[in-house]
Amino acid sequence: MKRTVLYDCHVESGARLVDFAGWQMPVQYPGGILQEHLETRRSAGLFDVSHMGRFEVGGKGALDFLREVLTNDAAGLPAGQAHYTLLANPAGGAIDDAFLYRFYEDRWLLVVNASNAPKDWEHLNRQAAGFSGVRIKDLSGELAMIAVQGPKAEDIVSSLLDKGPLPQSKRNALGKAVLAGSQTLIGRTGYTGEPVCFELFVQASAAGRIWQILKEKGAHPVGLGARDTLRLEASLPLYGHEYGIDLDGQEIPILTCPTGRFGVDLNDPNRRFIGREAIAMQSAGVEKRIYPIRITGKGIGRAGSPVFLEGRQIGRLTSGTMVPYWVRRAAGPANQGEQGAGWQEHFTGQSDQRAIGLALLSGKPGPQTKIEIDNRGRRLEAIVVKRNLDNRSALFTFAVIE
Amino acid sequence: MIDPEARYLRTHEWARREDGDVFTIGLSSYAIDQLGDIVFMELPQEGDTLDQGGSFGVVESVKAASDLYAPIGGEVVEVNEAVPENPDMLKEDPYEEGWLIKIKASNPEEFEEMMDAGEYKHFLETEGG
Numbered sequence: 181m182k183r184t185v186l187y188d189c190h191v192e193s194g195a196r197l198v199d200f201a202g203w204q205m206p207v208q209y210p211g212g213i214l215q216e217h218l219e220t221r222r223s224a225g226l227f228d229v230s231h232m233g234r235f236e237v238g239g240k241g242a243l244d245f246l247r248e249v250l251t252n253d254a255a256g257l258p259a260g261q262a263h264y265t266l267l268a269n270p271a272g273g274a275i276d277d278a279f280l281y282r283f284y285e286d287r288w289l290l291v292v293n294a295s296n297a298p299k300d301w302e303h304l305n306r307q308a309a310g311f312s313g314v315r316i317k318d319l320s321g322e323l324a325m326i327a328v329q330g331p332k333a334e335d336i337v338s339s340l341l342d343k344g345p346l347p348q349s350k351r352n353a354l355g356k357a358v359l360a361g362s363q364t365l366i367g368r369t370g371y372t373g374e375p376v377c378f379e380l381f382v383q384a385s386a387a388g389r390i391w392q393i394l395k396e397k398g399a400h401p402v403g404l405g406a407r408d409t410l411r412l413e414a415s416l417p418l419y420g421h422e423y424g425i426d427l428d429g430q431e432i433p434i435l436t437c438p439t440g441r442f443g444v445d446l447n448d449p450n451r452r453f454i455g456r457e458a459i460a461m462q463s464a465g466v467e468k469r470i471y472p473i474r475i476t477g478k479g480i481g482r483a484g485s486p487v488f489l490e491g492r493q494i495g496r497l498t499s500g501t502m503v504p505y506w507v508r509r510a511a512g513p514a515n516q517g518e519q520g521a522g523w524q525e526h527f528t529g530q531s532d533q534r535a536i537g538l539a540l541l542s543g544k545p546g547p548q549t550k551i552e553i554d555n556r557g558r559r560l561e562a563i564v565v566k567r568n569l570d571n572r573s574a575l576f577t578f579a580v581i582e
Numbered sequence: 583m584i585d586p587e588a589r590y591l592r593t594h595e596w597a598r599r600e601d602g603d604v605f606t607i608g609l610s611s612y613a614i615d616q617l618g619d620i621v622f623m624e625l626p627q628e629g630d631t632l633d634q635g636g637s638f639g640v641v642e643s644v645k646a647a648s649d650l651y652a653p654i655g656g657e658v659v660e661v662n663e664a665v666p667e668n669p670d671m672l673k674e675d676p677y678e679e680g681w682l683i684k685i686k687a688s689n690p691e692e693f694e695e696m697m698d699a700g701e702y703k704h705f706l707e708t709e710g711g
Contacts, residue, residue, distance in 0.1 A: 213645075480621070502622060503644075562706050
């Protein structure tokens with residue numbers, strides 16, 4: 181079993197460790213999943229995401245290569261920015277979804293799911309054989325990856341700054357700085373839905389020290405359990421649930437997932453990329469789509485739970501669980517959609533829970549459509565929603581319960 | 583933590599003889615600790631009849647749902663309705679405040695088939711549940 185360079189930090193914090201994609205990872209710390217979720221939304225969560233794959237692509241042929249193996253167009257990505265992208269197969273399904281970081285003019289860092297890293301590595305190297313001047317290097321061992329997410333993340337990360345600014349305050353902006361004496365690559369990226377979000381790429385030798393300081397400055401360690409509830413609340417897809425093979429054995433077309441659209445660029449008609457023809461067909465319409473849902477009755481839906489509309493099955497949940505949220509004081513119409521300050525004003529300090537999920541459904545149900553979810557033979561009342569988390573303000577997110 | 587008075591199943595339910603043929607049923611602190619945060623529970627209704635080994639409810643954490651299995655068959659004579667309302671009671675006091683149901687056994691000898699506290703402790707140490 182593999183361990184990240186932060187393993188000792190997790191053990192010291194009393195983490196419960198699980199086997200995840202061949203890695204021994206913290207699923208939760210002693211406070212538990214609910215508390216870790218809430219702390220991320222209220223202050224800041226600290227995540228070890230060093231188990232993910234980090235591949236550096238460089239060389240003269242790098243850009244041409246990336247434009248062929250990734251669905252988003254790397255030519256449209258300036259240095260100092262990152263974007264969401266996918267590795268597609270010729271049928272228009274996802275081999276993986278990924279983030280492409282361009283910290284430097286001449287080389288790119290591709291961050292992929294831990295569970296798919298060996299498969300991606302093999303795929304990329306096989307494809308690279310058709311190009312000249314492409315160099316792919318696995319940096320997963322020498323660079324650790326730490327995420328800091330939540331309203332206090334910027335205060336916490338800036339308190340470690342020795343030299344250089346943070347990346348500009350814009351989603352997916354990148355920068356280089358010295359944090360607590362260590363050269364660090366910083367991205368304003370993340371997987372929690374938090375508007376204030378950082379992912380730090382630090383030398384493995386410095387990772388334990390940086391982790392410890394971030395913790396001392398008030399970032400709360402968060403395990404894989406709350407990482408999953410946070411991404412689910414933000415309706416972010418997870419490979420193996422919203423991408424890949426669905427629970428009926430069918431491959432999920434990339435554009436089935438609304439997030440997939442942000443990772444596909446069809447604008448340049450002269451760019452050929454793997455899966456392009458199939459994805460172009462999907463853009464004319466797909467049979468099923470992924471929708472966020474909320475259970476209004478009593479109970480929890482789980483991945484695989486059948487979903488019914490007027491008694492007829494229209495699909496299944498791809499992900500589902502109970503997530504906690506901070507209760508807001510009822511906001512008057514004047515406060516609807518207010519910025520961060522408005523949120524704080526309505527913060528009660530009380531938390532509650534709600535069962536939510538993502539569902540792969542046919543029949544294009546609109547927002548507020550009433551559906552039923554089967555959980556172990558019992559039908560739970562639920563609705564299709566536009567979103568379960570509002571993260572459009574600059575600082576805070578809040579639970580949407582309309 | 584193990585209640586020395588109770589007997590146990592491999593699936594971590596405990597039973598304790600209260601009075602004659604009436605037994606109190608709950609879930610061991612080991613199981614509750616393994617589940618993590620409990621976010622939803624379902625228990626049977628008073629008057630329901632349970633078979634030994636049959637499911638009498640479900641306890642759900644963020645990560646998973648687990649069935650509760652009846653160690654003893656019989657009629658449900660009391661349900662601790664406070665626990666599904668406040669699952670934290672399970673974590674705080676699994677053998678007293680956090681009991682789940684009381685059952686009037688149709689065959690009280692089934693109690694003797696369960697592991698005693700020493701056997702359960704050994705089971706946890708050797709098989710880790």
